[in-house]
Amino acid sequence: MRTICLYFEIHQIIHLKRYRFFDIGNDHYYYDDYANETGMNEVAERSYIPALNTLIEMAKNSGGAFKVALSISGVALEQLEIHAPAVIDLLHQLNDTGCCEFLCEPYSHGLSSLANEDCFREEVLRQRDKMKQMFGKEPKVFRNSSLIYSDEIGGLVASMGFKGMLTEGAKHVLGWKSPHYVYHCNQAPSLKLLLRDFKLSDDISLRFSNSDWAEYPLFADKYINWIDVLPQEEQVINIFMELSSLGMAQPLSSNILEFLKALPECAKAKGITFSTPTEIVTKLKSVSQLDVAYPMSWVDEERDTSCWLGNVMQREAFNKLYSVAERVHLCDDRRIKQDWDYLQASNNFRFMTTKNNGMWLNRGIYDSPYDAFTNYMNILGDFIKRVDALYPADVDSEELNSLLTTIKNQGDEITELEKEVAKLQAKVEAAKKATVKKTADAKEPTVKEKSCC
DSSP: OOEEEEEEEEOOOOOBOOOOGGGTTTOOOOBOHHHHHHHHHHHIIIIIHHHHHHHHHHHHHTTTOOOEEEEEOHHHHHHHHHHOHHHHHHHHHHHHTTOEEEOBOOTTOBOGGGTOHHHHHHHHHHHHHHHHHHHSSOOOEEEOGGGOBOHHHHHHHHHTTOSEEEEEOOHHHHTTOOSSSEEEESSOTTSEEEEEOHHHHHHHHTTTTOTTSTTOSOOHHHHHHHHHTSOTTOOEEEEEEEGGGBTTTBOGGGTHHHHHHHHHHHHHHTTOEEOOHHHHHHHSOOOEEEOOSSOBOSSTTTTSSHHHHSSHHHHHHHHHHHTTHHHHHHOOOHHHHHHHHHHHBTHHHHTTOOOOOSSOOOOTTOSSHHHHHHHHHHHHHHHHHHHHHHSOTTSOHHHHHHHHHHHHHHHHHHHHHHHHHHHHHHHHHHHHHHHHHHHHHHHSOOOOOOOOO
């Protein structure tokens, strides 16, 4: 039976403030709080709240037939908790319907998977723990920032215990193959891959309200008919997009939410179901491995990483940031850790792009990619000074690695000792109970039998 996997991403930009060269060493706060608050409130009111209310209504009205998946970056959760707690409440309500699966992604929505394995692993596991804490279930499926994927990344994700991963159905990777099947990582066959149908996804997220589009206006029955006429053997239709598409990219006045509400009924009429990613990777077998030697993503026509690392400025900023990754990993300073998360966010590098992809890019406070680069590097200069103050740059790699190994070994030793303590405590408790029982038995009076005359 054909099924639709509908997935939405929640992530919002952390706006950096104007930071000048002479601020380095004097000002250690890098963020535009007003822009962050107003930006989050705007997207919450115009998109997240009405969209989540719609998804909750769809889940309740379908009797469990409608399924959806969401992922939320850690930095977005932080901003929602501060500026839009109503969205958090709605996420819990959606979770309570039992029709939503929450996926895992990098905490920072950054590019650590392209730079530093330890950094990537740490923030993924941290986000997995946070999602389990918030929603009661440990995510089994992973999606990387902007669906970035390669063979190497897939192997790393599989090593963390994930059963499936979402990525882009890029033409240059698939060739003649269809994205409507389940594939698997060539380095880890246990990791199944769900590939985004970029045409069907972009029909909603990019083109829905475009009156110049040949298919405008788009109705739910027409959309489901497109899915229904696909070859019968193509069973999995993956429609992935940002949640902000509903209300921001496509305004509510375009009736985008009414379109969404009508999808389950139209799909049911055609015998098409909705499934979560975990349901799909559990039930369906992979048809083939997917070979992706170089990272791909869901961004721009090239579907690669050039929008973040395509020019000299971007690569310089990227390499400079991750040059201190090991030192940041060592420290336990909460402010440095938080700044590290925010500075990793992929949009910081996107603002520096010089690509002309035919689409307008909102650079926020920046007048040009060069302006974005200068501002970011000023902030990064101050950040690195703070890191160096804790772990000086003259500490060579060998000494640093030795220190990291010592810390890891101490951590492992502490874990083992904690296990031993737990075992001993259990034995002590058992011994106490046995002693109490023996004492009680000893005090119990013996009833003498009466002899019969």
